[in-house]
Amino acid sequence: MTLTVSDLRVHYRTLRGEVRALDGVSFDLADGEILGLAGESGCGKSTLGKSLIRLDGRMRHAGGTVTLDGDDVPVADDRAMNAFRFHRVSLVPQYSMSALNPTRRIGRMIRELLASRGVGVDTAELHRRLDLVGLDHDVLDRYPIELSGGMKQRTVMVISTLLDPSVLIADEVTSALDVSTQRAVVGALTGLRDKGLVTSMIFVTHDLGLTSHIADSIMVMYAGKLAEKAPTKVLTTAPRHPYTKLLLGSLPAVGARYADQPLKGIAGAPPSLLNPPAGCRFRDRCPVADERCADEPPVVEIAPRHSVACWKA
Numbered sequence: 001m002t003l004t005v006s007d008l009r010v011h012y013r014t015l016r017g018e019v020r021a022l023d024g025v026s027f028d029l030a031d032g033e034i035l036g037l038a039g040e041s042g043c044g045k046s047t048l049g050k051s052l053i054r055l056d057g058r059m060r061h062a063g064g065t066v067t068l069d070g071d072d073v074p075v076a077d078d079r080a081m082n083a084f085r086f087h088r089v090s091l092v093p094q095y096s097m098s099a100l101n102p103t104r105r106i107g108r109m110i111r112e113l114l115a116s117r118g119v120g121v122d123t124a125e126l127h128r129r130l131d132l133v134g135l136d137h138d139v140l141d142r143y144p145i146e147l148s149g150g151m152k153q154r155t156v157m158v159i160s161t162l163l164d165p166s167v168l169i170a171d172e173v174t175s176a177l178d179v180s181t182q183r184a185v186v187g188a189l190t191g192l193r194d195k196g197l198v199t200s201m202i203f204v205t206h207d208l209g210l211t212s213h214i215a216d217s218i219m220v221m222y223a224g225k226l227a228e229k230a231p232t233k234v235l236t237t238a239p240r241h242p243y244t245k246l247l248l249g250s251l252p253a254v255g256a257r258y259a260d261q262p263l264k265g266i267a268g269a270p271p272s273l274l275n276p277p278a279g280c281r282f283r284d285r286c287p288v289a290d291e292r293c294a295d296e297p298p299v300v301e302i303a304p305r306h307s308v309a310c311w312k313a
């Protein structure tokens with residue numbers, strides 16, 4: 001078992017109170033697994049990814065534990081996290097295309113980064129990794145501004161995985177890319193896993209369609225909590241949570257004309273996480289909710305590796 005997250009709670013401090021962005025989330029990530037993390041904007045996907053790397057000044061660890069290959073990951077202790085960050089858990093951030101230092105050539109940036117971690121550059125290995133993600137070796141002599149968006153994205157992937165982390169979190173890495181570049185980036189990510197340079201991966205995305213192509217399993221979050229997690233095939237063909245069903249139902253069908261098949265959104269909006277309501281957080285939007293949903297549904301494993309938080313599942 002690579003990663004175990006138990007009842008993780010992470011809040012943002014704001015002038016109006018604490019935003020409970022991650023409100024008791026538990027899941028496991030197995031060796032070799034690519035876990036797709038999906039859900040509407042604001043459900044806590046990025047907060048979950050960031051919590052496993054670094055809590056910024058506004059984030060507060062309000063409870064829960066994380067273990068990696070049997071070791072406690074000290075998510076609340078920024079200094080102690082240095083032993084894990086980049087070495088054992090690494091992140092390709094949401095805006096990684098602008099994360100590269102514009103004043104440094106890529107090769108120099110990599111040398112400096114590794115030196116700061118006390119590691120030297122193995123040029124042959126670096127070239128092998130550039131090959132793996134389809135980048136020419138000459139990117140090392142270029143400035144970030146000379147690279148396309150997809151090239152920058154793949155460069156950041158190489159940099160994030162130089163120390164062979166156990167877990168790589170890829171946060172919305174394809175959302176600003178055109179479809180064929182998305183495919184190259186996704187191919188590069190799975191290549192890193194297949195070659196064992198990354199043991200497991202959490203692929204954060206709005207795009208349930210894309211994630212279903214690469215993820216072994218998918219976790220759907222709603223308003224700071226886990227709604228459903230299952231192997232990809234099960235989740236996409238036999239979802240049990242009403243929210244998952246509506247999310248899948250709102251995906252556009254390729255080739256369908258809008259006039260024949262109008263796109264269906266999910267009516268309503270998620271609750272505020274400043275003061276979330278008691279009970280099931282989806283109940284105001286749920287087509288099958290009843291009075292029982294005034295109590296919070298527990299996460300139940302209804303089949304092997306298939307967990308759902310819904311009284312009606």
Ligand SMILES: Nc1ncnc2c1ncn2[C@@H]1O[C@H](COP(=O)(O)OP(=O)(O)OP(=O)(O)O)[C@@H](O)[C@H]1O
Pocket residue numbers: 012013014019020021039040041042043044045046047048058206273
């Ligand atoms: N710095 C912050 N201060 C206060 N609240 C925040 C902060 N960052 C995020 N939040 C809130 O935390 C919740 C979860 O945000 P998060 O960015 O994790 O969602 P997300 O699912 O990744 O959304 P998106 O898909 O839009 O990136 C949201 O309600 C958001 O408004």
